[in-house]
Amino acid sequence: METTTEYAVREDDRGTAVELVGTALRADGHRVTHGGDRLVVSSGDRVLTALLGALVHPARQYRRYELALSSTPGHAVLTLRHADHGAAVAGGPIGARRRHAAWHRTAALVEASLHDGGVLVHRTDRLDTSGITVRDY
Secondary structure, three states: OOEEEEEEEEHHHHHHHHHHHHHHHHHOOOEEEEOOOEEEEEEOEHHHHHHHHHHOOHHHEOEEEEEEEEEEOOEEEEEEEEOOOOOOOOOHHHHHHHHHHHHHHHHHHHHHHHHHOOOEEEEEEEEOOOOOOOOOO
8 A cells, every 4th residue: 555645834835845855855866856836756767676676776776756735725735655656566575665665764854854944834644545445244
């Protein structure tokens, strides 16, 4: 199951929040591109990960995330989610553990950058349950 993490920030600091997160992710070695109201964050080598799976060094394993910005009266929400599943199936259990660890590291980095910048109000983690079927017995 995929996790989505939401970071609530003060509405008047939403631009600062995006800048803080982008800078922190770049400093950590991620490629960050702006796309409208979102940042696309990637790292690693997609081709190597697709071809070699878990044999790729963990630092070169492909990962891609999306950080979307939405606003509501009084606060803004930055939503961190997985953005690409193409090479995500590579690597079996070893690759899954690495992706899980990388996700937690990235989420912690985003949270720390927002907290250190003084703009974080709240963090919420959500599980994607869209693939789960519910039965009545």
